[in-house]
Amino acid sequence: MKANAAALEAELSRRLAAYRAGRDWRVLEESAAAALDLTGRPVALLGAGSVLAQPFVAAALARLDVRLLVDNARIGQTMGGHVMAGDAALAAVAAATPGLIAVTCAAGEGGMAHFTRLADGLGLPVLGLFQAMRRLDLHHIAGDAALIDHADPDRLVTALERIAVKGWFQDAASRAALAGLALYRLSWDDRWLAGLRDPGGIYFGSDALDVGPDEVMVDGGAHTGDSIADLARHTGGRWRSVHAFEPDPANADKLAAAWGGRADVILHRLGLWRQSGELRFNGAGQSGSALADDGDMLVPVRALDDLDIGPVSLIKLDVEGAEAAALQGAAATIRRHRPKLALSAYHRAGDLADLPALVDDIQPGYHFRLRHHGAAWFDSVIYATWEGGSGKGDGR
Structure with a gap:
């Protein structure tokens, strides 16, 4: 059963009014x-x-x-x-x-x-x-620096206020996803997730994004190749090229074993960042491996704009909280090619507002859609297509 956007928005409005009146999270x-x-x-x-x-x-x-x-x-x-x-x-x-x-x-x-x-x-x-x-x-x-700021209702309330002013996420599915996720993150009551999960699956199966056999994809946070496998299911295994970025050595080895036999999958053993250099990283060979000030190793990072990979049609980022920095490092690429974007928007409490604001600053004219793909607080994704692009629906 699909979530009802109007009903969720009404309940969210009621709870926000009660919270603003006394700033008591118990309400x-x-x-x-x-x-x-x-x-x-x-x-x-x-x-x-x-x-x-x-x-x-x-x-x-x-x-x-x-x-x-x-x-x-x-x-x-x-x-x-x-x-x-x-x-x-x-x-x-x-x-x-x-x-x-x-x-x-x-x-x-x-x-x-x-x-x-x-x-x-x-x-x-x-x-x-x-x-x-x-x-x-x-x-x-x-x-x-941690996901713990999700526990602070004020961070989410501020993000919701910014979203309302900008008018992002206006299609019915996005409105339901935003209101339902907000109710869930404010209350941590999982009944608000009922009916929110996008039945098409994360990224390439979503109704918010079209993919085809001519994609040149940047896969930021490629892990062991699960997103590439999913892209293959939706394109019949055809694309022009996939540039897979994975800084975790153990994950990158598995990625190479799975996809190294294809010349159109180019493995970059590095992370995406706002500038090129080296950063500390917690590498555990898991999906949650991430850049961290107290990381147990140094890994190379690059700004996408510093790499000569030609025209890009799609950028997917699931980089454990470094999405904003990766976008900043891809600003020239986004302005030049206006690729479709699939951005994980749950690692930081402000992502739902911060990421579309950053994209707007880089290249005005993108439409934003929000879909939720998980059974808990993770796997919310912002899909962005430039107004002349091939995204589905009305995302103004």
Whole structure:
């Protein structure tokens, strides 16, 4: 069932008015979770090894009555004086600990669903990671370097105000996606995601983007080649060329093994950035590998404008929060060729407004459409086509 844009917008308007009246995030949640207070309650942290959750986990260990850390991938490891346990330990602790609250720290779709089911099955009240961070006011100290700023409602409210002024995302599907995502990110209640997921699939299956056999694609954040495989499914395996950018050495090796046999897939073992040089990087051979000030390795980065790859018809960016920097480094390419853009817009809380604003500054005249492709807060994508391009629908 498709989400109803008008109904979602009306509910969003009501909640925003209530929030602006008192700046109390509890009016945004409006659920059983809103009454949960972590102070003075025993807590179990589920998926405690999640990289995203580490600032929260550190604060929780210092400030809360933490009784158990659960992480099935790190059983036996020690964190803050606690030995991490597997799922089975939760039942025993829950039975022996009246008033126990579970916090799901996992960031991935599978982990979130798994730990929520585990806690629900034991009758434990559950808070999501972002809900728990609000209760410790972590969103006021985390800053832009992490996804944690998603816990701060003011960041999203500001983005929504900018979007309204600019008039972006005006087709019906974009309006529903924006209002539904806003309600979800303000409340962290996943019922607002019902009907939002684009049935066509991310990027090339979306109704917001046309692709064909003549594409020259820049694949920023190519990972192990999953986006290239998806493009192949939608074009019959035909394109002029794909320039695949992947700075993680382990991922790049897998990418080369999968697609190195095709002369029209050019692998660039580097990241895209606003300027060329070297930056620190956390490389784990995973989809979440990212540039980071405390990264464990140095990787080369390049501005797309510094590379001689000729006319470009499509730029896809899923670069773990570096989308804005990559766009800045591609400004001349965008002005010259006006390619279609597919931009991941969930790594930073302001992406929904910051990315279209940046594209507008680089080259006015793009139409913007928003689609959501995930079962949680990730995989929201902004599709942009220049007004003379081949995008579908009315995205003004």
